[in-house]
Amino acid sequence: LFYRSMLLAADVAPIDALAEALKLQGLTPVPIFVSSLKDPASLAYVENALASLHPAAIITATAFASGAEP
Numbered sequence: 001l002f003y004r005s006m007l008l009a010a011d012v013a014p015i016d017a018l019a020e021a022l023k024l025q026g027l028t029p030v031p032i033f034v035s036s037l038k039d040p041a042s043l044a045y046v047e048n049a050l051a052s053l054h055p056a057a058i059i060t061a062t063a064f065a066s067g068a069e070p
């Protein structure tokens with residue numbers, strides 16, 4: 001899981017690198033973006049996606065999104 005703002009800002013290199021590393025280990029990563037986990041529509045989307053995907057593991061990058069000043 002990662003924040004949609006990262007996708008919109010084209011700041012997905014860390015997500016791409018993680019997905020590639022997981023693929024190299026024989027896994028099938030499915031990056032999912034959300035605007036907010038507090039938003040009911042976003043939460044429902046994630047719940048539905050996870051219910052249909054039946055993931056063995058969930059990795060979230062939402063705690064690492066920041067808008068730090070340069």
